[in-house]
Amino acid sequence: MSEITPELASFIENVKQHQAVWGLQDETGEGWVVCDSSEYENTDVMPLWSSEESAKIHCSEEWENYQPVSITLVEFLDFWVSDLNDDGVLVGTDWLADQECFEIDPIELATSLVNVEEE
Numbered sequence: 001m002s003e004i005t006p007e008l009a010s011f012i013e014n015v016k017q018h019q020a021v022w023g024l025q026d027e028t029g030e031g032w033v034v035c036d037s038s039e040y041e042n043t044d045v046m047p048l049w050s051s052e053e054s055a056k057i058h059c060s061e062e063w064e065n066y067q068p069v070s071i072t073l074v075e076f077l078d079f080w081v082s083d084l085n086d087d088g089v090l091v092g093t094d095w096l097a098d099q100e101c102f103e104i105d106p107i108e109l110a111t112s113l114v115n116v117e118e119e
Contacts, residue, residue, distance in 0.1 A: 010050070010094070011050045018050070019072060020076075021073065022071070024058060025066060032046060033066055034046050035047065037103055038103070043089075045092045045103050046089050047091075058095065081110040085105070085107055091104050093109070
């Protein structure tokens with residue numbers, strides 16, 4: 001299991017407080033931002049943020065046609081984690097443009113988050 005870094009601890013604390021994560025969804029409501037991993041070859045990463053404000057900052061340039069969309073913690077744990085895991089997609093927590101960001105397996109993230117659900 002990955003070590004809980006200060007950045008991941010901050011992400012978890014914010015998610016605990018708001019009971020949601022934020023992704024970027026396209027205009028059609030069908031597609032989500034997914035990008036190449038900076039750590040692993042041939043691996044995709046779905047950036048997720050712990051606040052709408054952090055996600056919104058990234059709605060520019062190649063992602064200008066996307067908007068921040070909230071995913072409740074319950075929905076994320078019940079549906080998203082297994083789908084991301086099945087597709088081999090990692091999660092980038094509180095993604096920052098042009099920087100290497102923390103990437104975590106969705107099951108490991110869920111294990112960290114399940115302890116904060118509805119506390």
